[in-house]
Amino acid sequence: xxxxxxxxxxxxxxxxxxxxxxxxxxxxxxxxxxxxxxxxxxxxxxxxxxxxxxxxxxxxxxxxxxxxxxxxxxxxxxxxxxxxxxxxxxxxxxxxxxxxxxxxxxxxxxxxxxxxxxxxxxxxxxxxxxxxxxxxxxxxxxxxxxxxxxxxxxxxxxxxxxxxxx
Numbered sequence: 001x002x003x004x005x006x007x008x009x010x011x012x013x014x015x016x017x018x019x020x021x022x023x024x025x026x027x028x029x030x031x032x033x034x035x036x037x038x039x040x041x042x043x044x045x046x047x048x049x050x051x052x053x054x055x056x057x058x059x060x061x062x063x064x065x066x067x068x069x070x071x072x073x074x075x076x077x078x079x080x081x082x083x084x085x086x087x088x089x090x091x092x093x094x095x096x097x098x099x100x101x102x103x104x105x106x107x108x109x110x111x112x113x114x115x116x117x118x119x120x121x122x123x124x125x126x127x128x129x130x131x132x133x134x135x136x137x138x139x140x141x142x143x144x145x146x147x148x149x150x151x152x153x154x155x156x157x158x159x160x161x162x163x164x165x166x
Contacts, residue, residue, distance in 0.1 A: 015066040016040050022058050022074050029054050061114060063141055065095045072099020077110040082137050084115055087148050139163050 020038035027034040031054065033046040060071035061079035071078040072095065080092040093111070100108050116137065118129035138145070138152075139160050145152060 013040060014062075014064075015070045018060060018067065019070055019074065022060075025056070025058065029056055063092065063137075063144055065144070065147075068092055068095035069099035069102070071109060072096035072101075073103040073105070074099075075109045077112065079112045079114045081114055082116065082141070083144070083148075084113060085150075087150075089113075091144070091148055135160070135163065 016038070017040040020036065020041040024034055024036055024041060024043055027036075028047050029051040031047070031050065034043055036043045057076035058074070059077035059079060060067065060075040061081055062068050062071060063081035063083055068078065068080070078096055080089065080096075083089055083092050096109070096111065116130050116133045118126040120126040120129065138156070142152075142160070
């Protein structure tokens with residue numbers, strides 16, 4: 001779901017698309033015929049070969065509340081996206097835990113963290129290398145940043161308005 005905007009695909013209801021995709025993949029890997037007329041995904045069929053691994057671990061990456069809750073419900077692993085501060089990690093873990101509680105599952109997902117980094121001898125070159133990614137994270141995470149109570153300079157908010165990130 002992530003990155004679709006850059007390809008011209010409108011990312012509608014990512015948590016719905018992810019849930020439907022996970023259900024579809026798990027059914028196919030288990031050798032089942034899948035009949036899915038979802039809100040985002042439509043599929044009717046089965047694999048014409050036996051999946052080598054019928055239980056492939058599914059990891060979901062995200063930082064928004066709905067995707068993190070969904071990951072807690074259905075994923076084998078969760079990659080928490082860029083919320084590396086203590087308040088950010090507490091926020092992410094709480095959303096994942098909500099999903100676990102909703103599902104009643106006994107085996108919670110493994111948790112990891114992804115961070116955007118660049119290493120270069122020149123600090124300016126390193127910053128330039130991740131600048132567009134950081135802007136994308138800010139654009140796609142405005143609601144989470146506000147919910148965490150992190151201060152965002154008014155000039156930055158104004159500059160980000162109207163910027164899209166796929």
